[in-house]
Every structure is written in C-alpha cells, then in structure tokens.
Amino acid sequence: MTDLPAATIAAADFYDRHYAGAEPIFLEPGMKLMLGSGERPRHCRFCGKDEPAVTFKDEAHALPAAFGNTGLFSNHECDSCNHFFGEGIENHLGNWTKPMRTLSRIRGRSGVPTIKKPVPEKGWRVEYSGTGFQLKEYEGEPFFEVDEEAKQVRFELHRDTYIPVAALKGLVKIGLTLIPDVETPHFRETYEWIRDPDHARNFVAQFPVFRTFIPGPMRNDLIVLMLMRRRAGIDTVPYAFFTFAYGNEVLQVFLPSISQDKCIDGKALSLxxxxxxxxxxxxxxxxxxxxxxxxxxxxxxxxxxVPAVFGFDSMIEAKPEDAKGEA
Known part of the structure; x- marks a missing residue:
C-alpha cells in the first residue's frame, strides 16, 4: 500500500477500524444471482405482505436494469412493489444518473442512453455507437468546445427532471434489497420512508452521498456492490452503508436506521x-x-x-449533410 496516496491509506484504515464488510458482489455479463430464498410462501420486505395477498411472478431487479444489471435479482420484492418503485423512485434515480451512465457507456434495456437538448425541435445531442461517441450540434447553436492541444472536448449535459430525495430513495432501496434478513428489523422505518409517495416528509437530518469519479477508460460491463455494517463497540459513525460501482462512478450511500443510529443523533459527522x-x-x-x-x-x-470533459485520441468532424435526418 506504500504506492497509494496518504489520504487513501488513511481512509482505508478508518473504514477497517469502524466497519465490517460483507462479501462484495462482482456482477459480470452472463452471471445470474438471486438474493433471498425462494421458499413458499414468499414475503415482501418492502410492504410486509406475504403470498397469496401479493404475487411474485415478475423477476425483480435488485438494482435497476438501467445500470446494466441483467443478472442480479431479488426474491424479497413483490410484483406490486416492483411496479411501484419502477414507476416512481427508480425513474427519478434514472434521470439523476443518466448523464453519467451515458458517459460511462452503460447499456440499459435500450442500449446506452442518448442525451439531447430538452426541446421538441432539433438541437444538440450526445449518443454512443459501436464506433464511439457522436457529439452533434447545429450551426448557430454550439454546445461544446474542442481543445485540440489538450485533446479534450468540454460541454454541458442536461438532466431530465427529477426530485432529489426521490432519487435518494431509489439508491437506499438498492441497499435495503442487499441487506440480509436478520438486519431488516433495524430498518423498519426506512422501508416505510422509501414507500411513502410524499417526498416532502422529513426523515433524517444528515444524509450525504459520496460520489467518486474515476477518470479514464473503465469497464462498462462490471458492477460491484459491497455492504458495510458498523463494528460492535463503535458508536461514532452511521450504522450501515453500501458502495455501488459502475463504469467510472462509485456511489457510497448510507442506510439510516432510526434504532441503530440513535448514538449519532445531533452529532456532526466527519467521514x-x-x-x-x-x-x-x-x-x-x-x-x-x-x-x-x-x-x-x-x-x-x-x-x-452537468459539466463534462472528454479526452480523445482522434476526432472526425462530420460534414453538415451527415447530420441530415437527425431527430
């Protein structure tokens, strides 16, 4: 570890002293993993209902397919909750993460998402194909700058409309899917919170999400998930969190527990x-x-x-007629 920056070594030591981690999940193409037992009657940990009051006919993704998840599913989620989350908080999460998923070349159900100017008429667009990224703009409406000496392209993307706390609930829902059954009683209020359609409801005072951007070419077909829980005898840090790595991004999301986080109520956290x-x-x-x-x-x-910078080895400037017919 001597080649690592001092801050990285210090952070690794901090988490080793304060947390114990579950075995990480490395999700690669072709894998299929199912969380939870398939024993009958099945129980939904989100709404608390059992069969036959609810059904479990659909394959519930443990994290949304928009992140490239084709192999991690959950037996913990009934069809009603699956549809409810998919039409609600997971949609907000998808809109918040869309620019990064595009830049990281993450293939969802319909491929790598295209981002375009949020107007009905023609405008700039960023899309990815097998040959690389295409940045399209129209005369009189430039949206990117090219620095040929530095071999960089700078531009700004637009996020689709989203509600921040709804996107946060979508992230927390992933963590609540990953936790083992024995931990679910500690998060009873948290399950209720993510199901509450009233996003104005207060829940916890401090809720940071750490986002780490890793520059350079990274795999776009690998997802890594890891769940961490506070060590026994420690009472100065949040009870649990999980990390979620995909493409060039790593998200660290805390999982609030009303019962287990009483020890940090009212305290300023520095993590x-x-x-x-x-x-x-x-x-x-x-x-x-x-x-x-x-x-x-x-x-x-x-x-x-959302500001973005692309590095490039080569660039081809398309002729105006090449852009004809673009929506």
Whole structure:
C-alpha cells in the first residue's frame, strides 16, 4: 500500500477500524444471482405482505436494469412493489444518473442512453455507437468546445427532471434489497420512508452521498456492490452503508436506521469517502475525484446542467449533410 496516496491509506484504515464488510458482489455479463430464498410462501420486505395477498411472478431487479444489471435479482420484492418503485423512485434515480451512465457507456434495456437538448425541435445531442461517441450540434447553436492541444472536448449535459430525495430513495432501496434478513428489523422505518409517495416528509437530518469519479477508460460491463455494517463497540459513525460501482462512478450511500443510529443523533459527522482503486493510469488521467452530493431536496429539479470533459485520441468532424435526418 506504500504506492497509494496518504489520504487513501488513511481512509482505508478508518473504514477497517469502524466497519465490517460483507462479501462484495462482482456482477459480470452472463452471471445470474438471486438474493433471498425462494421458499413458499414468499414475503415482501418492502410492504410486509406475504403470498397469496401479493404475487411474485415478475423477476425483480435488485438494482435497476438501467445500470446494466441483467443478472442480479431479488426474491424479497413483490410484483406490486416492483411496479411501484419502477414507476416512481427508480425513474427519478434514472434521470439523476443518466448523464453519467451515458458517459460511462452503460447499456440499459435500450442500449446506452442518448442525451439531447430538452426541446421538441432539433438541437444538440450526445449518443454512443459501436464506433464511439457522436457529439452533434447545429450551426448557430454550439454546445461544446474542442481543445485540440489538450485533446479534450468540454460541454454541458442536461438532466431530465427529477426530485432529489426521490432519487435518494431509489439508491437506499438498492441497499435495503442487499441487506440480509436478520438486519431488516433495524430498518423498519426506512422501508416505510422509501414507500411513502410524499417526498416532502422529513426523515433524517444528515444524509450525504459520496460520489467518486474515476477518470479514464473503465469497464462498462462490471458492477460491484459491497455492504458495510458498523463494528460492535463503535458508536461514532452511521450504522450501515453500501458502495455501488459502475463504469467510472462509485456511489457510497448510507442506510439510516432510526434504532441503530440513535448514538449519532445531533452529532456532526466527519467521514472520509470509501477508498477506491482509482484509474489504471493515474499519471495520464489523474486521481479519483470525490464530491458530496446533497439529494435531500424535495422539489422537482428541471434543466440541471452537468459539466463534462472528454479526452480523445482522434476526432472526425462530420460534414453538415451527415447530420441530415437527425431527430
């Protein structure tokens, strides 16, 4: 570990002293894993109902298919909850993460999502095909800048409309799917909170989400999930969190427990982000960059801009006629 930055070593030591981790899940193409027992009657941990009051006919994704998940499913979620989440908080989560999923080339049900100007008429668009990214703009409406010397393209993407706290609930729902059955009683109020369609309801005072961006080319077909729980005898940190790595992004999401987090009520928390391995070529692409996301907003966010920088080895400028017929 001597080649790692001092801050990374310190963060690794912090989490080793305060938390114990479950075996991580490395989800690769072709794998299929099912969380939970298929024994009958089945029980839904989200609404608390059992068969036959609810059905379990659909395959419930343990995390949304939009993140490239084709192999991790859950026996813990009934059809009603599956549809409810898919039409609600998971849609908000999808809108919040869409720019990063596009830039990381994450293939959802319909492939890598295309991002375009949020107007009905023609406008700029960013899309990915097998040959690479295509950035399209129209005369008189430039939206990206090219630095040929640095071999970089700078531009701003737009997020689709989302409610921050609803996106946060979508993240927490992933963690509540991963936890073992023995832990679910500690999160009874949290299950109720993510199912509550009233996003104005207060729940916990502090709810940071650490987002680590790893620059450079990264695999777009690998998902890594890891669940961490506070060690016995420790009472200065939140009870549990999970990390979710896909493409160039790692999200660290705390799972609030009303009963287990009483020890930190009213206390200011100062936590490092969970350490990540970083890019294979830090000298070329730079170190990971950490931001703390605030997803506690309760109102709809429209037209939010997301700055982005592309590095490139080569670039082809398309002729105007090549763009004809584009929607």
């Amino acid at each position: 490092p982000a969970f350490p990540t391995p970083g890019t294979p070529d830090p000298a070329r692409h730079g170190p990971p960059r950490v931001t703390v996301e605030n997803l506690t907003g309760r109102g709809a966010v429209k037209g939010e801009k």
